[in-house]
Amino acid sequence: MRPWLTVATYNIHDAIGVDREFAPERIAAVIAELDADVIALQEVGSHAGGTDVLAHLRDATGYIAVAGPTRLRSSGEYGNSLLTRFPVQETTRIDLTFKQREARGALDVVLDCDGDALRIVATHLGLRPAERRAQIQQLLRVLETQTPMPTVLMGDLNEWFLWGRPLRWLHAHFEKTPAAATFPASAPVFALDRIWIEPRALLDRVWVHISPLARVASDHLPLVARIVRP
Numbered sequence: 116m117r118p119w120l121t122v123a124t125y126n127i128h129d130a131i132g133v134d135r136e137f138a139p140e141r142i143a144a145v146i147a148e149l150d151a152d153v154i155a156l157q158e159v160g161s162h163a164g165g166t167d168v169l170a171h172l173r174d175a176t177g178y179i180a181v182a183g184p185t186r187l188r189s190s191g192e193y194g195n196s197l198l199t200r201f202p203v204q205e206t207t208r209i210d211l212t213f214k215q216r217e218a219r220g221a222l223d224v225v226l227d228c229d230g231d232a233l234r235i236v237a238t239h240l241g242l243r244p245a246e247r248r249a250q251i252q253q254l255l256r257v258l259e260t261q262t263p264m265p266t267v268l269m270g271d272l273n274e275w276f277l278w279g280r281p282l283r284w285l286h287a288h289f290e291k292t293p294a295a296a297t298f299p300a301s302a303p304v305f306a307l308d309r310i311w312i313e314p315r316a317l318l319d320r321v322w323v324h325i326s327p328l329a330r331v332a333s334d335h336l337p338l339v340a341r342i343v344r345p
Contacts, residue, residue, distance in 0.1 A: 118319065118342075119231075119317070119343050119344040119345075120152040120153065120201075120228060120233075120342055121149075121151040121153075121339060121340070121341050122151055122152065122153045122154070122155075122310065122339070122340050122342065123153070123154045123155070123269075123324070123337050123339040123340070124154070124155040124156075124237070124269040124270050124271070124308050124309075124310060124337065125142075125146070125149075125156055125157070125308075125333070125335065125337040126157040126239070126298075126307075126333060126334075126335035127142045127156055127157070127159060127168070127332075127333045127335075128333040128334045128335065129158050129159075129193075130142050130168050130333075132331045132333060133299075133301055133330070133331050133334055137166075138332070139166065139168045139171045139172065139175075140171075141328060141331070141332040142172060142332050142333065143171065143172050143175035143176055144328055145324070145328055145329045145333075145337065146176050146178075146198070148324065148326055149324055149339060152199070152201065152228075153197065153198070153199045153233075153235055153267075154197070154199075154337075155196075155197055155235065155237030155238075155269050156172075156195065156196040156197070156198065156237075157194075157195055157239040157270060158193070158194075158239070159172075159182075159193070159194065159195065159196040160192065160193035160194070161192060161193070169196050173198070178198035178199060179199050179201075179202070179203060180197070180198055181196060181197040181198075181199065181203060181222060181224055182194075182196055183195035183196060183197070183220060183221070183222035185212075185218045185220040185239075186217070186218040194220060194239070195220060195222050195237055195238065195239055195270070196222075196237075199224075199226055199235075201226040201229075201233075202226065203224060203226060203227075204227050204232065205224065205225040206223070206224050206225075207222075207223040207224075208220055208221075208223070209221040209222075209223055209236075209253070209254070209257060211238065211250040211253060211254070213245070213246040213249050213250065216243065216246055217241065217242075219238075219239060219240060219246070219250060220238070221236055221238035221254060221270070222235070222236070222237045222238070223235075223236050224236075224237070225264075231344075232264045233264070233265050233266075233267065234261070234265065234266040234267070235266075235267050235269070236254065236257075236258070236266065236267065236269070237270050238250075238254065238269075238270040238271075238272075239271045239273070240270070240273050242273055244279065247272065247273065247274055248280055250281075251281040251285060252284070254268070255284060255288055258288065258313075259288075265312070265313065265314065265317055265342075265345055266312070266313045267311070267312055267313075267340075267342070268289065268310075268311045269308075269309065269310040269311070270309070271307055271308050272308070272309050273307055274309075275305060275307070277294065277306070285309075285311055288313070289311035289312065289313050290315035292309070292310065292311050292312065292315070292321060293320075294306035294309065295321060295322065295323045295338060296323070297323055297337070297338050298334065298335050298336070299334050300329065300330050300333060300334050300336045303336055307335070308335060308337075310338055310340045312342060317342050317343055317344075317345055318341075318342060318343075319340075319341040319343050320341050321338065321339070323336050323337070323338055323339070324338070324339050
């Protein structure tokens with residue numbers, strides 16, 4: 116099969132690096148290194164002083180930007196985002212907030228990839244196991260009721276337990292995909308950031324983007340996947 120496109124997921128840690136410096140220009144430079152066609156971003160926000168990180172990344176990279184804020188803080192919106200080189204056909208925000216825990220959500224976006232439709236579901240799940248179980252069940256219900264098309268689910272799942280029910284459910288739906296360690300960026304041990312593709316045959320390979328800049332720009336490393344044409 117011919118290569119089709121490259122996707123990536125990247126928790127940018129509010130553009131604050133491991134050196135505790137707020138530097139959205141470093142995140143933009145890492146995104147340029149990735150050269151991916153579609154990038155799911157987590158922990159994207161506005162900052163005091165007027166810096167809108169998503170707008171900065173959009174302007175610095177030339178991507179189309181889709182915002183998926185999950186909460187409002189004093190400096191502005193904060194949450195998920197998507198950068199894409201392809202036109203956006205549909206955008207839906209899914210509220211995944213669990214009880215009184217921190218607001219969480221997902222972006223459900225359909226892209227026109229040179230005439231072929233591709234669904235991207237970009238998310239950032241909760242810190243507690245009960246949250247993640249409820250959130251994955253909700254996402255799977257959404258996917259099972261949608262019109263079938265090539266679909267990518269990606270983001271920071273915060274799932275530390277490789278034998279936990281959320282991952283088993285995702286493997287059952289998408290089939291198992293490689294899990295590469297992305298956190299912490301300086302010496303990755305945990306596979307918190309994940310990418311699933313449906314149909315599974317479209318997934319060519321998955322890898323972690325490791326560069327000197329990526330190791331310092333955020334506390335997560337980007338995870339990248341190459342997809343072949345259906």
